[in-house]
Amino acid sequence: MLTVDFSRFPLAAGDRVLDLGCGAGRHAFECYRRGAHVVALDRNGEEIREVATWFAAMKEAGEAPAGATATALEGDALALPFPDDSFDVVIISEVMEHIPDDKGVLAEMVRVLRPGGRIAVTVPRYGPEKVCWALSDAYHEVEGGHIRIYKADELLRKMEEAGLKPYGTHHAHGLHSPYWWLKCAFGVDNDKALPVRAYHKLLVWDIMKKPAATRAAERLLNPVIGKSFVAYATKPHVPHDVAAGSPAAGRGPAARDGGSREDRA
Template sequence: MITIDFARLEIRSGDRILDMGCGEGRHMVEACRIPHTVCIGADFGYDNLKTTREKLAFHQALNDLACARFDLSRMDVTRLPFKNDCFDAVICSEVLEHIPDDETAISELVRILKPGRILAVSVPRFYPEKICWHLSDDYTAADMGHVRIYRKKELVKKITDHPMTFLGSHFAHSIHTPYWWLKCLVGVNRSNAFLVNLYHRLLVWDMMKKPKVTRFLDRLFNPLLGKSRVLYFRKQTSDLT
């Protein structure tokens, strides 16, 4: 389930890519398919990194990776152990809504990005997320907890308060939104809800098989129901105003 549009990252052969908050490796695998790149996956959760390593090993066995090198490490997004201006592309997908000190996290993401290069950020879209919060108190405690809901203008301002230029945004994963509403309605921790489990099977089938019909429906309904908002920024160079 790829949230970020890699075509908008302007990645070239030899680039260094950071996937901050790599989760279970969905964007790491995609990044490692780009020839001759160096890909770093970072996450605060050890289990996530373990799952990502297993996925990368699986794709290596299939000869499906083209990167020059990849590495994984446990990190705190508010204290990244990298020098200034050292990455050619930075991905931060579905992370900032979990971070109490998001301003420090954003500052770190900007600091390590090279001037002229792209930062891609995704967060839950405001109104689908707000409905989940209203339907279930347990929802905000899942996955280390959601501590805020962003509006677009708020997040754009937080990032462009740094030397960053906003390039544009889009929505993603519209077919996932009803699943989460249904899950929140019956209880996010409930494992025996027939409709939720049936919907989950549909989503897994969609992710594994990528059928044209669900891809079309996802794109069609993204403007209305997209679960995630994806935003792209370019770090300014000294000759930009």
């Protein structure tokens, strides 16, 4: 299940990609299949070892093109072990809401992204996330859990202040918001509740089979209750400090020409 839409965020074979806070590796695996040179980085050593195992299995099965490479690395998002301008593409999906110093993470991503490179940032969407917080303290009051809820304009402003130029936004996973509302209502650790189990079966069926009915339903639901907000941006071909203070990096229409008002709700 991908949150980044690669039709809006093009990836070329040979691109150097950093999947920052890769978790189980879903976006890293997709980039590897597309022929990129992928680095999947996460602070969770257990997950990184699992991602490395899957990379090896994909290579053995011929799922990645010849010439593509993939590395799984344990590391700190606030102190990335890479030189400046190391990557063509950076992806950070459902991570920034967990990190107290989100500006520091953005600064590190901008540092390792080459001028002209592209970045995709995804976070829980404001509306659906507020419902989850209202229904359950346990949903977010856990170690390493969500510590903030972003409004779309707030996230885009922080990206611009970091020196990035947003060019498009959208929402994803409209079918998943009701599932999390049910989880929060019945208990986030209560997987035995009948409504939760029934809805989970629906999601598994949708992910595995991709039936036309649920695909159409999600397209209709995404603008309204999509669980994730997704923003795409580029790093301008100018020094970081100039980009951050220039009119092009400001909050005017030129910096937001990729997303409609509905897209940024």
